[in-house]
Amino acid sequence: MNIHIAGGRVIDPASGLDAQQDVYVSGADVAAIGKPPSGFRAERTIEASGLIVCPGLVDIAVRLREPGLEHRATLESEAAAAVAGGVTSLACPPDTDPPLDEPGLVEMLKYRARSLNLVHVYPIGALTQGLLGRKLTEMSQLADAGCVAFSQGDAPLPDPQMLLRSLQYASTVNYPVWLRPQEPSLASGGVAHDGEVATRLGLAAIPTVAETAAVSTILLLARETSARVHLCRLSSTEGVEMVRQAKADGLRVSCDISINHLHLTDVDIGDFESNCNLIPPLRSRRDLQALRAGLADGTIDAICSDHTPVDDDDKQLPFGEAAAGAIGLELLLPLTIKWAEEAGVPLVKALARLTSAPADLLGVAGGRLEPGASADLCIFDPTHTWRVDRERLRSQGHNTPFAGHQLKGKVLHTMVGGHIVYE
Amino acid sequence: MNQHPQLDSTGRLTHLLSIEGLPREIVVDILDTARSFVSVAERDIKKVPLLRGKSVFNLFFEPSTRTRTTFEIAAKRLSADVINLNVGASSQSKGETLLDTVANLSAMHADMFVVRHSQSGAPNLIARHVAPNIHVINAGDGRHAHPTQALLDMFTIRHYKKEFPGLRVAIVGDILHSRVARSQIHALTTLGVAEVRVIAPATLLPADVSRLGVHVFTDMVTGLKGADVVIMLRLQNERMTGELLPSAQEYFKNYGLTSEKLAHADPQAIVMHPGPMNRGVEIDSSVADGLQSVILPQVTFGIAVRMAVMSILAGGQP
Numbered sequence: 001m002n003i004h005i006a007g008g009r010v011i012d013p014a015s016g017l018d019a020q021q022d023v024y025v026s027g028a029d030v031a032a033i034g035k036p037p038s039g040f041r042a043e044r045t046i047e048a049s050g051l052i053v054c055p056g057l058v059d060i061a062v063r064l065r066e067p068g069l070e071h072r073a074t075l076e077s078e079a080a081a082a083v084a085g086g087v088t089s090l091a092c093p094p095d096t097d098p099p100l101d102e103p104g105l106v107e108m109l110k111y112r113a114r115s116l117n118l119v120h121v122y123p124i125g126a127l128t129q130g131l132l133g134r135k136l137t138e139m140s141q142l143a144d145a146g147c148v149a150f151s152q153g154d155a156p157l158p159d160p161q162m163l164l165r166s167l168q169y170a171s172t173v174n175y176p177v178w179l180r181p182q183e184p185s186l187a188s189g190g191v192a193h194d195g196e197v198a199t200r201l202g203l204a205a206i207p208t209v210a211e212t213a214a215v216s217t218i219l220l221l222a223r224e225t226s227a228r229v230h231l232c233r234l235s236s237t238e239g240v241e242m243v244r245q246a247k248a249d250g251l252r253v254s255c256d257i258s259i260n261h262l263h264l265t266d267v268d269i270g271d272f273e274s275n276c277n278l279i280p281p282l283r284s285r286r287d288l289q290a291l292r293a294g295l296a297d298g299t300i301d302a303i304c305s306d307h308t309p310v311d312d313d314d315k316q317l318p319f320g321e322a323a324a325g326a327i328g329l330e331l332l333l334p335l336t337i338k339w340a341e342e343a344g345v346p347l348v349k350a351l352a353r354l355t356s357a358p359a360d361l362l363g364v365a366g367g368r369l370e371p372g373a374s375a376d377l378c379i380f381d382p383t384h385t386w387r388v389d390r391e392r393l394r395s396q397g398h399n400t401p402f403a404g405h406q407l408k409g410k411v412l413h414t415m416v417g418g419h420i421v422y423e
Numbered sequence: 424m425n426q427h428p429q430l431d432s433t434g435r436l437t438h439l440l441s442i443e444g445l446p447r448e449i450v451v452d453i454l455d456t457a458r459s460f461v462s463v464a465e466r467d468i469k470k471v472p473l474l475r476g477k478s479v480f481n482l483f484f485e486p487s488t489r490t491r492t493t494f495e496i497a498a499k500r501l502s503a504d505v506i507n508l509n510v511g512a513s514s515q516s517k518g519e520t521l522l523d524t525v526a527n528l529s530a531m532h533a534d535m536f537v538v539r540h541s542q543s544g545a546p547n548l549i550a551r552h553v554a555p556n557i558h559v560i561n562a563g564d565g566r567h568a569h570p571t572q573a574l575l576d577m578f579t580i581r582h583y584k585k586e587f588p589g590l591r592v593a594i595v596g597d598i599l600h601s602r603v604a605r606s607q608i609h610a611l612t613t614l615g616v617a618e619v620r621v622i623a624p625a626t627l628l629p630a631d632v633s634r635l636g637v638h639v640f641t642d643m644v645t646g647l648k649g650a651d652v653v654i655m656l657r658l659q660n661e662r663m664t665g666e667l668l669p670s671a672q673e674y675f676k677n678y679g680l681t682s683e684k685l686a687h688a689d690p691q692a693i694v695m696h697p698g699p700m701n702r703g704v705e706i707d708s709s710v711a712d713g714l715q716s717v718i719l720p721q722v723t724f725g726i727a728v729r730m731a732v733m734s735i736l737a738g739g740q741p
Contacts, residue, residue: 199629200443202543202566202602207630271428271551272544316522316552318542320565 001043001418002026004036008048008379012055012369013352023053025375028418032371046413048379054351055369056088056376056414058358059332060256061232061304063325064121065396066112067105068097073309075109077396078329079118081307083422084394085330086378086411088119089359089366093178094126095153101126101137103145110146118421120376122148122362124178127166131155136166139173148362149176149230154279156184160217167227176228176363181214181239182206182280191320193235193283197266203320206281208236215242223251230361231255233306235280237290244299254361255299257291258306259328259335264288264401274315274322275401278306295353296345302358303339305332309397327395331388333380334407341408347382375418384410428547438550438559439732441568442609450613454578456731457724463500464726473734474503477534481507482525483562484540489698490562490572493722494537497729501737503535525549533557535733543567543602558736566600572697573606575728577614579721580652583693587614593646593688594637595622595678596656596705599629603697604656612636622646622678626667643678650688655680655696655706663704671704681707685715693717 005023010033012018017033024031024040031037062082065073082090092109094100100109106123113121125147129135132155139150150170157163163179170177190206192198198205215231219242222229234240234255243255260278265285269276276282294300308325315322328335332354340350359367366376388405390398414422429438429445436449463471479498481491491507498505510524519527525536535558538546543565550559563569577587584590592611598604598621611619612635619637621628633639640646647653663671680694694706694716702708711718 194630196631196634199632200605200635202564202568202605204566205630272547274548313520316520316548318521318540318545318548318565320542320544 002041003418004042004045005048005053005379006045008051008053010053010369011348011351013348014356014368015370016348018348023369023377025415025418028374030369030371030373030375033369046379050381051379051412052347052382053369053377053379055355055367056378056416057086057332057354058089058362058367059087059305059307059329060091060302060358060361061258062090062092062307062329063095063309064092065309066096066109072311073396075112075116077394078307078309079113079116081327081329081393081395082119083414083416084411086333086380086414087329088376088378088414088416089122089364090119091122091124091148091362093124093151093153095131095155099126099131099153100124100147101129101131103138103141106142106145106147119416120364120366122146122364124149124151126150127152127170127177128157128162133158133162136169139170139175143173143175148364149178151178151232152180154180156182160221163217164221164225167221167225167229171225171227176230178230178232179218180232180280181211181218181234183210183213186210186213191277191281192269193266193281195266195284197269201269201272208238208283211236211280212238212242215239219246219251219253222253229253233258233261233280234291234300235261235283235287237287240290240294240299244294247299254301256302256304257295257300258304259332260306260326260401261288261291262295262303262339263335268401269319272319273401274317274319275326275399277319277322277324278326279324292339292343295339296343301353302361303332303336303353304358305329307395309395310399311397315399325399327393327397327400329395330393331400331402331407333378333411334409335402337382337409338407375415377415378411379413380409380411382409384408386410428550436735439570439736440546440550440559440561442570442573442606442613443568445613447613450574450577450610453574453728453731453735454581456735457578457727460727460730461724463730464723469500470502471500472502474498474501474737477503477737478532479503479505479535479537479733480528480533481505481537482510482528482539483508484510484538484545485563487539487563490539493725494562494729497726497733500726501730501733503733521545521548522552525553529553529557535560535736537562539563541565560732560736563602566602566605568606569602570606571725571729571732572603573610574732575721575725576607576654576695576697577610578724578728579695579717580693582720582724583717584651587616590616590651591618591620591649592616592652592654593620593622593650594654594656595643595646595680597627597658597662598623598632598656599627600659600662601656607654608635608637620646620650624668624678627662643684644687647684647687651692653680653685653688653692653694655694657697657699658701658705675704679703679705679707680710682709682713685710695721698722
């Protein structure tokens with residue numbers, strides 16, 4: 001179908017384009033931006049004046065809960081939530097049941113995603129078999145099946161030796177290793193940041209040093225092995241500073257943070273709000289400010305939703321017993337806009353953290369709006385204000401710490417490969 | 424969602440979950456009310472009809488003898504029907520969720536839940552989900568709070584010291600794991616004592632504890648200097664096995680309350696302990712049984728304070 005997107009403010013962070021332009025989609029691809037290609041006859045025109053047209057968002061941490069955890073979510077439910085949030089590509093961590101440690105599981109997931117034909121799904125394979133940290137997975141075969149990187153999810157590696165071997169092997173097959181930095185022995189049993197809030201509420205704590213000790217070890221071993229390392233979900237001032245320094249030293253390292261850590265602190269736990277039980281824990285205001293600064297100066301490469309659907313039975317429990325995590329696919333864009341406004345960051349720069357940068361981290365196409373690229377687009381109203389109603393979010397999980405918040409930015413159309421998948 | 428966890432819209436106490444956030448007037452009202460209940464225990468007929476026809480469920484997800492018993496006695500002296508449920512042994516082990524258990528008991532027309540749970544915040548969760556006419560009393564949750572213990576401690580302090588302003592109070596021991604210490608700190612700062620001190624080795628101190636308004640000491644003798652009230656905390660056996668402390672003996676050497684150490688406090692200082700005591704670990708018998716000890720009166724006052732809390736929640740006066 002030929003689609004003419006007329007009069008929108010087109011933002012393509014990769015090229016720096018931010019101007020009122022018309023976009024012409026022909027078949028699966030973007031045919032032209034600005035002037036129509038010769039002979040272009042639109043079968044549909046989307047009136048986009050006052051709206052922003054940008055590449056579809058690339059969310060690098062989305063738990064689809066398949067296989068094995070379908071009581072929490074399914075590919076269908078979460079793909080619908082993704083496109084409602086303007087997300088056209090997503091990467092899913094391997095912490096399913098069983099974990100994504102065999103090519104057959106990955107192929108099945110890819111097949112299911114293709115049949116659904118809503119959103120591009122890029123599995124992140126398990127780094128070790130069963131995520132148990134004992135034996136390496138068949139990374140080459142997993143990559144052939146569709147994995148774009150390898151990770152332990154939130155499961156720990158038992159010791160630096162296993163980490164070293166994992167990095168050596170992954171660098172041999174030339175795939176990046178994604179690690180959430182946390183020294184397990186320093187975090188054991190903890191559920192909240194080691195500060196005044198945890199002390200007042202009597203919650204077992206996870207100190208910042210649990211993160212920095214792990215970042216330190218990972219960076220040293222990355223240097224040793226030349227492996228490509230991506231650090232997932234940084235949470236602390238000191239963690240960001242270590243990455244900033246490593247990048248300045250020329251190390252090939254990248255990192256991300258979740259939208260939760262961009263807006264919330266441990267104070268938001270309030271009266272034991274279990275939707276604020278997150279991994280890593282919400283930390284202090286000082287940490288929040290450091291994460292925001294790191295995002296603005298490029299130390300932090302990408303923002304992700306860290307979308308984690310949890311059923312009510314596992315969430316409506318005392319804080320320390322509640323399953324950790326929050327959903328976020330439909331909040332990713334408005335919460336990024338909120339940060340950009342509060343921090344005075346131009347939208348084109350903010351959207352880079354949701355589009356081109358995460359696509360580059362995954363090493364996949366997408367995240368770009370240019371002639372010849374696949375027509376994966378998001379069209380949103382940047383001024384539309386709406387109230388987060390947990391029952392009206394499309395994810396099967398309703399666990400969000402942002403319920404009741406007023407947010408600005410509403411996705412009106414999402415297009416994947418030239419097909420309108422949401423409006 | 425943003426309503427106060429334990430006060431209703433008119434500012435009346437509807438649940439007792441924590442001392443933190445309670446207005447001073449409510450704390451004082453509980454202490455004043457408790458004073459009138461002390462005399463009830465001294466009568467021949469130790470009963471008042473304030474909670475007649477009401478059902479109080481003692482919902483203990485964690486074993487306890489003393490606290491449960493004092494709540495039971497308190498409720499019975501108020502003429503309530505008391506149902507004791509040792510939930511740890513029944514429904515939880517069958518996989519029933521906490522909220523399901525509470526919903527089932529609510530269907531039996533409970534009026535009040537007295538809750539003890541190993542998880543911090545469990546009573547808060549229950550309070551958020553019960554019908555508006557049901558009251559929840561926290562009888563100790565995880566490391567978070569033990570408000571009735573702190574209130575009976577305040578009652579004891581007021582009984583012996585009359586006034587709170589001017590007092591220097593030292594709390595000694597495992598602050599990190601102690602819900603009692605947290606509630607005591609909030610109660611003491613709410614009542615406006617001159618100084619609250621906590622004394623413990625660094626392994627038993629929570630992060631940023633000074634933000635609760637206390638002075639932190641790792642040396643006991645320095646911390647005890649001039650103290651008017653010395654509160655010793657129980658040291659759980661599992662804390663003495665090597666990771667946090669090398670041994671019970673070494674703990675006693677540095678943090679056990681002996682007559683020698685107590686001599687650094689004010690000569691009129693009182694010694695308190697929430698019980699049960701580990702003699703020879705955190706307190707020497709000569710001090711526990713000595714003239715300055717008010718440990719047994721604490722237990723007696725505990726019943727009156729719990730009667731006060733229950734009657735205020737139920738809306739009656741003695």
